[in-house]
Amino acid sequence: MQSPQGTPWTVADVPDQTGRVAVVTGASTGLGFEVASVLAARGATLVLACRNRERAMAAARRITEATPGARVSIQQVDLASLASLTQAAEELGTEHEFIDLLINNAGVMVPRRDTTMDGHELHLGVNHLGTFALTSLLIDRLLPTPGSRIVTVSSVAHRNARLRLDDLQSSANYKWGEAYAQSKLANLLFTYELQRRLAAIGAETIAVAAHPGNADTELVRDFPLQQKIIGSPLVRWATKWLFQHPPEGALPLLRAATDPAVRGGEYYGPSGFREYTGSPVRVESVGQSHDLDAQRLLWAASERLCGVSFGPVIA
Numbered sequence: 001m002q003s004p005q006g007t008p009w010t011v012a013d014v015p016d017q018t019g020r021v022a023v024v025t026g027a028s029t030g031l032g033f034e035v036a037s038v039l040a041a042r043g044a045t046l047v048l049a050c051r052n053r054e055r056a057m058a059a060a061r062r063i064t065e066a067t068p069g070a071r072v073s074i075q076q077v078d079l080a081s082l083a084s085l086t087q088a089a090e091e092l093g094t095e096h097e098f099i100d101l102l103i104n105n106a107g108v109m110v111p112r113r114d115t116t117m118d119g120h121e122l123h124l125g126v127n128h129l130g131t132f133a134l135t136s137l138l139i140d141r142l143l144p145t146p147g148s149r150i151v152t153v154s155s156v157a158h159r160n161a162r163l164r165l166d167d168l169q170s171s172a173n174y175k176w177g178e179a180y181a182q183s184k185l186a187n188l189l190f191t192y193e194l195q196r197r198l199a200a201i202g203a204e205t206i207a208v209a210a211h212p213g214n215a216d217t218e219l220v221r222d223f224p225l226q227q228k229i230i231g232s233p234l235v236r237w238a239t240k241w242l243f244q245h246p247p248e249g250a251l252p253l254l255r256a257a258t259d260p261a262v263r264g265g266e267y268y269g270p271s272g273f274r275e276y277t278g279s280p281v282r283v284e285s286v287g288q289s290h291d292l293d294a295q296r297l298l299w300a301a302s303e304r305l306c307g308v309s310f311g312p313v314i315a
């Protein structure tokens with residue numbers, strides 16, 4: 001899909017965001033930082049929702065250096081802790097009566113099995129359950145806001161995933177790649193179920209998904225060897241058609257968040273080979289992500305595991 005002018009959609013197509021409030025999780029670095037920077041440059045009031053205050057402050061400084069006068073604040077939140085999510089949502093709700101954009105970007109990829117503070121497997125807990133809980137806790141600030149959007153960041157990795165409803169926490173035969181992929185499939189199942197529930201109540205808020213392809217970020221920070229290989233100039237040169245820099249990787253997220261042509265339940269990613277690189281277009285997720293039973297069962301399991309509920313509005 002091209003922009004209305006028939007040319008690839010670029011950062012120049014991000015419309016004016018003046019007067020809009022955008023909450024971006026994981027905005028301290030990588031894709032979240034890029035998305036936040038562009039939205040701030042377009043006039044949005046930005047909330048950098050980050051777990052590490054120092055890294056968030058450094059990101060805020062970089063944004064205001066690039067865009068003097070940018071409206072940027074920091075909300076400390078750890079997606080690995082329901083207590084932190086609850087406190088953050090309360091503080092955000094006090095600060096902002098309305099939220100226009102919630103960009104569920106924060107995510108982890110770790111080699112060894114680890115758990116959140118609430119005891120959930122880390123990929124499931126941060127990438128999906130933290131996202132699910134934060135969205136439910138902020139939904140009352142999004143629903144009354146005309147044109148509001150919830151953008152959740154998935155990955156090409158979802159294609160290889162298997163949703164193990166009998167072992168969502170990957171307790172048996174742990175493989176990090178499978179746990180990560182399952183969490184990214186969960187991001188899509190959640191988005192589609194959320195969109196259907198929003199549509200059922202006639203909400204103006206829409207839920208959209210996006211993925212960056214392969215972007216050269218800090219995501220592999222816990223894989224020293226992988227980081228070294230991917231970071232090598234020679235490897236980067238030889239595989240430049242497989243990787244893009246964070247500003248390009250952020251474009252599908254920005255398109256999902258701001259293009260007026262976007263509709264609820266759509267999914268955006270890069271246009272190139274296997275969606276690894278390229279300009280941002282509407283893409284398709286695998287059949288499993290559209291499985292209605294899987295969407296409903298994951299929703300119910302997520303409510304149970306998080307101890308939060310979207311009800312009574314989005315029952």
Ligand SMILES: NC(=O)c1ccc[n+]([C@@H]2O[C@H](COP(=O)([O-])OP(=O)(O)OC[C@H]3O[C@@H](n4cnc5c(N)ncnc54)[C@H](OP(=O)(O)O)[C@@H]3O)[C@@H](O)[C@H]2O)c1
Nearest residue numbers: 026028030031051078079080106107155214215217218219
């Ligand atoms: N890079 C890729 O090729 C790629 C491909 C497909 C999908 N994605 C997805 O894109 C999203 C962004 O990743 P990235 O590539 O930009 O990686 P990144 O550079 O590592 O950024 C990840 C962000 O998530 C934050 N985060 C991690 N755990 C958190 C927690 N418990 N609570 C709050 N924030 C937390 C990090 O905060 P700290 O600064 O505190 O660490 C950081 O800001 C992720 O959802 C990832 O799965 C990335």
